[in-house]
Amino acid sequence: LCIFDLLTFESFAEFxxxxxxxxxxxxxxxxxxxxxxxxxxxxxxNRRRACxxxxxxxxxxxxxxxxxxxxxxxxxxxxxxxxxxxxxxxxRRTARTRAFAALALFAALTVSVQLGTAYLTALPxxxxxxxxxxxxxxxxxxxxxxxxxxxxxxxxNNTLLGVGGDNFGPKFNDARRSYAAxxxxxxxxxxxxxxxxxxxxxxxxxxxxxFGVLGILFIGACLLWFGxxxxxxxxxxxxxxxxxxxxxxxxxxxxxVSSAFTSFSFRAFQNGVVFxxxxxxxxxxxxxxxxxxxxxxxxxxKAVSEGFxxx
Numbered sequence: 001l002c003i004f005d006l007l008t009f010e011s012f013a014e015f016x017x018x019x020x021x022x023x024x025x026x027x028x029x030x031x032x033x034x035x036x037x038x039x040x041x042x043x044x045x046n047r048r049r050a051c052x053x054x055x056x057x058x059x060x061x062x063x064x065x066x067x068x069x070x071x072x073x074x075x076x077x078x079x080x081x082x083x084x085x086x087x088x089x090x091x092r093r094t095a096r097t098r099a100f101a102a103l104a105l106f107a108a109l110t111v112s113v114q115l116g117t118a119y120l121t122a123l124p125x126x127x128x129x130x131x132x133x134x135x136x137x138x139x140x141x142x143x144x145x146x147x148x149x150x151x152x153x154x155x156x157n158n159t160l161l162g163v164g165g166d167n168f169g170p171k172f173n174d175a176r177r178s179y180a181a182x183x184x185x186x187x188x189x190x191x192x193x194x195x196x197x198x199x200x201x202x203x204x205x206x207x208x209x210x211f212g213v214l215g216i217l218f219i220g221a222c223l224l225w226f227g228x229x230x231x232x233x234x235x236x237x238x239x240x241x242x243x244x245x246x247x248x249x250x251x252x253x254x255x256x257v258s259s260a261f262t263s264f265s266f267r268a269f270q271n272g273v274v275f276x277x278x279x280x281x282x283x284x285x286x287x288x289x290x291x292x293x294x295x296x297x298x299x300x301x302k303a304v305s306e307g308f309x310x311x
Contacts, residue, residue, distance in 0.1 A: 027072030034060030039247015079254025162212035248282035
């Protein structure tokens with residue numbers, strides 16, 4: 001659908017905003033699932049099955065790039081490179097060989113899509129948006145930065161208890177007036193004057209603003225658990241880390257990075273569903289660490305890799 005829309009636009013400029021908003025949320029879902037699918041492909045001993053599963057991972061990355069979402073592109077790079085570089089550093093010898101080949105293909109696909117979009121079509125590429133060439137005003141970036149600034153003001157004024165769940169939007173103008181009183185000469189105060197701001201476009205900032213110290217402790221504890229569990233698994237299995245474990249971790253990393261720039265995250269139902277599927281695989285893989293010293297094609301990894309196909 002994404003490719004079909006791009007090929008059938010009569011005037012991309014007229015529908016640019018609608019297109020990017022429509023597919024950005026699916027881009028986030030794609031980069032959350034994509035690293036796990038790639039990990040499953042690298043874990044499969046059957047070459048034909050591995051290539052087929054890898055094609056789905058490539059399709060997920062293609063959707064993320066063609067969505068023209070800067071957040072999906074950056075978070076996708078973080079997630080996929082986390083898997084590939086992690087395997088190069090901590091994977092088994094066979095996994096390192098496959099990861100090196102996958103990294104070369106990943107780089108080729110990324111570069112070819114970015115250059116092909118920019119030079120072979122009339123459409124801008126994602127890198128054009130990141131560099132500012134496709135959006136010299138950087139309007140979406142400036143609105144995000146201003147929203148984060150007011151979000152920090154909200155936290156400053158309500159550090160202990162926050163403003164209450166789902167109250168970021170209703171309390172935004174109060175924080176805006178407070179910030180303006182302290183910074184009357186800030187030229188960014190004219191930003192988004194004609195908008196009704198509902199979300200922070202940063203889940204961590206919004207949680208902290210709405211729930212105060214408890215929200216900060218909650219999200220901090222979740223991130224700390226993930227980091228400690230992953231570090232412990234890598235330390236325990238140094239040199240033989242599971243591609244599926246790193247794949248699920250890469251998907252969670254991509255989701256975490258994307259949540260720092262978008263308002264989709266758990267608010268987009270399908271993204272939340274995919275997140276919890278990836279999280280379930282991560283928890284399952286963590287529980288397997290230390291229980292088995294089976295080889296690269298262990299039954300648990302084989303089951304996960306085969307689960308992406310209907311047999």
